[in-house]
Amino acid sequence: MPAERRLRTRRTRLLSRPALRKSLVSLTQIRSLAVLDPRGAAVGKVRDVVVRWDGSEPYPLVTGLVLDVGGREAFASTGELRTLNGKTVALAVPPTSLRDFTRREGELRLVDEVLHCQIVDVDGVRVLRAEELWLGAVLGRMRLVAVEGVPGGRHRLWGTKQRNQQLVDWAGVQPVGDPGSQLRLRLPHEGMHRLRPGELADLLEGLDRAGRDELTASLDPGAVADALEEMEPERIEDLLRDVPKERAAELVAAMEPDEAADALRDLDRPAADAILTALPPPLARQLSEILAYPESMAGGFMTTNLARASANETVAELRERLARAGLRSPDIDGVVVVDDQGQLLADLNLLDLFLAPFETVLADLVGEVPPVAVRPEALLDEVVDRLTEARRPSVVVVDEEGRPLGRVLADDVIDALREGGLPTRLPWLFH
Secondary structure (H helix, E strand, O other): OOOOOOOOOOOOOHHHOHHHHHOOEEHHHHHOOEEEOOOOOEEEEEEEEEEEOOOOOOOOEEEEEEEEEOOEEEEEEHHHEEEEOOOOEEEOOOHHHOEEOOOOOOEEEHHHHOOOOEEEEOOOOEEEEEEEEEEEEEOOEEEEEEEEEEEOOOOOOOOOOOOOOEEEEHHHEEEOOOOOOOOOOOOOOHHHHHOOHHHHHHHHHHOOHHHHHHHHHHOOHHHHHHHHOOOOHHHHHHHHHHOOHHHHHHHHHHOOHHHHHHHHHHOOHHHHHHHHHHOOHHHHHHHHHHHOOOOOEHHHHOEOOOOEEEOOOEHHHHHHHHHHHOOOOOOOOEEEEEOOOOOEEEEEEHHHHHHOOOOOEHHHHOOOOOOOEEOOOOEHHHHHHHHHHHOOOEEEEEOOOOOEEEEEEHHHHHHHOOOOOHHHHOHHHHO
16 A cells, blocks of 8 residues: 655765766766777777676776677776766777676676666655666766666556656665576665655565565565555565565564464465465464454454453563563554453553553452453454444454453454445544
8 A cells, every 4th residue: 555755864865966966977878989999099889887786885886898899798997998988988908908798796787787677766765667877976986876767666568658757866776686687685775674664565566576576585574574564465465475485484474463364365275375384383373263264253354462461460560571572563452351261351451551550450450341352253243333332442352261362453344344434334433
């Protein structure tokens, strides 16, 4: 789903310097120039520009040119060039002394490997396709400074007139290469880690399969899982199908249980089972319990993330235990209190626990009004009615013995009702 854009604090970019911007030379311009020998005679053409690209510097350094000299592919290092600018490419050595081009570690050919490839404009949070590259002299040395791109998502129609080309500073770019390409980096751009889940979801949906696989492989599973929860179901399905089974399981394990169950439900049975077998057994059992119920029942869209407590615990003991467990899930909006048989006694909201004195025993917070609970077989209409009557952000799902199984949150109900009638069915959420 689209994410709201926001401004970011970012490093000063070279492209913001007017003098440098005016002096930029395009890759197309350099390729149009004849190559002159030391006497000024034309001896060949520029075929490509080579840069050193290992991710250690924001602006790749030009290390030389690939030339067409007498029908052979020769390499002229910057030390073998007398002039390299937008008007002249002149050799400082005889063309016969140039060696054949052989790629060195960390080098990248701009025409063959960058031009027309997808890039991620991290600052602008968008996917572009590189239509032109721009070089500039930085402290006397030529570097790749900017890329001119057009919207380059997976749904772009080729053959149409190019419009809205935009110049993007290379320091704010995450290039995306095909499998085996030198363009691929082991580490993502530092700005990728600052993206919100919805923004990362937009980028993943805009990339082609190779780019999407590369990006998801380089990012933390938790960040990708958060983005998956913001993506459209068909896109989640594509991504989980495309990555190896072990990586898919890693991503599913990082998702909230109800979202993970939704993702698995959208896959065909063999694919879902393959992922389930790769998950830790306790998590696989939790998700299998959710998947055993239809989507229209509470058990089918509940989350199994629950914070539990016994009635004889104090507030201080509960807070310390939850802190040790590291529960940070947004699904945790309350604590279920159970008796010695594990049956539900109360569903305490976090504000009550925050305001209560540390020495308070939880049994003293259990009120006379029973907690709001439904059975896993409860249909969506019943869940809506219980939420509406209780004016609570969630309801607890219990088994036939009254033991908590999970929780249904209002946003899960909203997702189920998104097709229409939402303000009428849940008016208290809109006031």
